[in-house]
Amino acid sequence: PFLLSDFLKENPEIDLELDVSNRDNVIRQLENNEVDYALMTRLPEAMSLSSLELMQNNLVLVGGKGSREDFSRNKNAYFKRFPFIFREKGSATRKAMKDYLKLNSYHSEKNITLTSNEAVKQAVISGMGCSIVPLIGIKNELHLGQLEVLSAPGLPIKSSWYMVHLKEKKHSPTAKEFLKHLIDKRDSILSKHFDWVKEFEF
Amino acid sequence: PFLLSDFLKENPEIDLELDVSNRDNVIRQLENNEVDYALMTRLPEAMSLSSLELMQNNLVLVGGKGSREDFSRNKNAYFKRFPFIFREKGSATRKAMKDYLKLNSYHSEKNITLTSNEAVKQAVISGMGCSIVPLIGIKNELHLGQLEVLSAPGLPIKSSWYMVHLKEKKHSPTAKEFLKHLIDKRDSILSKHFDWVKEFEF
Numbered sequence: 482p483f484l485l486s487d488f489l490k491e492n493p494e495i496d497l498e499l500d501v502s503n504r505d506n507v508i509r510q511l512e513n514n515e516v517d518y519a520l521m522t523r524l525p526e527a528m529s530l531s532s533l534e535l536m537q538n539n540l541v542l543v544g545g546k547g548s549r550e551d552f553s554r555n556k557n558a559y560f561k562r563f564p565f566i567f568r569e570k571g572s573a574t575r576k577a578m579k580d581y582l583k584l585n586s587y588h589s590e591k592n593i594t595l596t597s598n599e600a601v602k603q604a605v606i607s608g609m610g611c612s613i614v615p616l617i618g619i620k621n622e623l624h625l626g627q628l629e630v631l632s633a634p635g636l637p638i639k640s641s642w643y644m645v646h647l648k649e650k651k652h653s654p655t656a657k658e659f660l661k662h663l664i665d666k667r668d669s670i671l672s673k674h675f676d677w678v679k680e681f682e683f
Numbered sequence: 684p685f686l687l688s689d690f691l692k693e694n695p696e697i698d699l700e701l702d703v704s705n706r707d708n709v710i711r712q713l714e715n716n717e718v719d720y721a722l723m724t725r726l727p728e729a730m731s732l733s734s735l736e737l738m739q740n741n742l743v744l745v746g747g748k749g750s751r752e753d754f755s756r757n758k759n760a761y762f763k764r765f766p767f768i769f770r771e772k773g774s775a776t777r778k779a780m781k782d783y784l785k786l787n788s789y790h791s792e793k794n795i796t797l798t799s800n801e802a803v804k805q806a807v808i809s810g811m812g813c814s815i816v817p818l819i820g821i822k823n824e825l826h827l828g829q830l831e832v833l834s835a836p837g838l839p840i841k842s843s844w845y846m847v848h849l850k851e852k853k854h855s856p857t858a859k860e861f862l863k864h865l866i867d868k869r870d871s872i873l874s875k876h877f878d879w880v881k882e883f884e885f
Contacts, residue, residue, distance in 0.1 A: 482797075482806040489811055493793065500771070501799040569702070591695065595684075597703040599801045599820075604684040607876075609691055618801075621823040674809075 483674045484535065488662045495655060505571035511647060517656040522573050522640045532643040533663065536617075536671050539637035540577055541630045541681065543619065544611040549629040556633070559611075565589040566604050566612040569596040577638050578613040585635060602628070613638065616678055623681065630681055685876045686737065690864045697857060707773035713849060719858040724775050724842045734845040735865065738819075738873050741839035742779055743832045743883065745821065746813040751831040758835070761813075767791040768806050768814040771798045779840050780815040787837060804830070815840065818880055825883065832883055 482499075489495060500510070508525055510516045522538050524530060544552060544563060552559045565582065568575040582588065593610055595601050601612050602619060606627045616637065622628040644663065646652070652660075684701075691697060702712070710727055712718045724740050726732060746754060746765060754761045767784065770777040784790065795812055797803050803814050804821060808829045818839065824830040846865065848854070854862075 482802065482809040482811055486806070486809040486811045489795075496794045498794075498796045499798065499802060501797065501802045569700075592698045592700075593691075594700045595703065596701065597799065597801070599799070600684065600701060600703045604688070607684040607688040609684055609688045621827055621829075625823055625827075627823075 484663060484667075484670060487666065487670070488659055491662075492655065492658070503569065503571040504573040504576075511645070514647065514650070517650070517652060518644050518646050518660070520642055520644055522642055524643060524645065529648040530645045531648050532645040533660070533667075535642045535644055535663070535667060536675060537678075538640050538642045539616045539678070539681075540574060540613050540640070541616045541619075541637045542611060542613050542633060543605055543628045544631055545605055545608050545628065546626060547629075548611065549631060552631045560587060560589070563608075564591045564593060564610040566593045566595060566601050566610040568598070568601060569594055574598070574613065574615065577640070581613065581635060581638055585633075616681055617675060620677060686865060686872060689868065689872070690861055693864075694857065694860070705771065705773040706775040706778075713847070716849065716852070719852070719854060720846050720848050720862070722844055722846055724844055726845060726847065731850040732847045733850050734847040735862070735869075737844045737846055737865070737869060738877060739880075740842050740844045741818045741880070741883075742776060742815050742842070743818045743821075743839045744813060744815050744835060745807055745830045746833055747807055747810050747830065748828060749831075750813065751833060754833045762789060762791070765810075766793045766795060766812040768795045768797060768803050768812040770800070770803060771796055776800070776815065776817065779842070783815065783837060783840055787835075818883055819877060822879060 485497065485499070489497065500516070504521060507519045507521055508528070511519050511528065511530075520535070524532060544559070548559070548563070551562075565578070567578060593604065595604055598614060598618050601614060602622060604610065605612050606622065611631065619628050623630065687699065687701070691699065702718070706723060706725075709721045709723055710730070713721050713730065722737070726734060746761070750761070750765070753764075767780070769780060795806070797806055800816060800820050803816060804824060806812065807814050808824065813833070821830050825832065
């Protein structure tokens with residue numbers, strides 16, 4: 482939304498639809514020419530896409546209140562007590578988390594799967610387990626001490642958000658304007674709204 | 684998640700899948716016997732369901748920082764400057780919001796549709812418009828002053844969350860235990876985690 486709000490204020494006649502969905506659905510919508518632009522973190526290699534890099538999307542391991550202390554005392558005991566909470570199949574964050582856990586030979590004795598970052602966040606806050614989530618989505622919860630970032634080798638998992646569109650897509654004048662607006666304003670929007678993430682960089 | 688976390692701690696062997704979706708999808712999953720339980724606010728009349736009332740789900744009108752002052756000065760000017768942000772088709776919150784606006788002859792010159800409460804929240808915070816959202820989902824944002832509840836006749840829109848299942852559903856022992864746990868613990872869970880909503884009751 483922060484990337485859109487100035488543009489909408491300057492262009493009050495625009496009707497906007499923004500669909501928040503997982504990676505698999507986004508790819509399908511691109512293929513079916515249903516959307517002007519899509520935001521994604523890992524670009525599908527099989528498609529012919531134009532892309533604009535918007536910002537870093539660091540994935541961090543988080544636990545609830547008090548977890549940093551528990552975790553630093555004994556990681557294995559921590560993971561035993563707080564199972565991993567996954568997003569649903571088709572989510573890019575789920576895939577990144579599975580890859581990370583496999584690489585580090587971590588495993589969980591039980592499976593918890595929740596559809597949406599918001600549900601994962603609430604589950605971690607309520608003490609149900611730990612998870613790997615996008616840092617930009619947990620600003621308030623970190624500042625309020627409801628979530629704590631846990632530091633371990635290989636973390637954070639670094640990727641970027643890209644705004645993409647099909648190379649052959651015929652954009653409306655408005656959609657073209659929006660791309661231009663983003664290219665012009667990207668840096669100022671990011672420094673205004675996302676400077677806080679530097680606090681949590683490693 | 685708060686309704687589940689104690690139960691999972693007492694029953695560490697359980698695998699959980701929780702799907703967060705809009706009303707239309709939830710009804711489809713119930714019909715197809717794909718889920719043990721569903722949470723919903725308005726019960727579909729055409730289905731034979733057993734239901735347990737869990738908690739109030741008040742929908743409140745919210746704007747960004749400073750909106751309470753703007754709104755109380757001049758509602759019409761406020762609605763002109765801050766268009767309504769809707770959830771996608773199939774969402775119960777969207778339906779309640781549409782009904783409310785129609786009843787009060789409010790209308791918006793532009794349409795903004797966002798899929799997920801989280802996206803709506805971020806959009807309102809970023810100054811894109813106002814929306815009607817579940818009070819229980821915006822605790823942090825209210826306490827941090829990023830969102831403000833706007834008071835107007837007919838608000839909040841009162842409904843309740845119900846946990847439902849098909850009357851003829853054959854539940855596993857674990858699923859039966861969970862229902863029993865909720866009936867026993869409902870009041871203590873609610874007073875522990877949701878007492879703060881009283882601050883914003885009218």
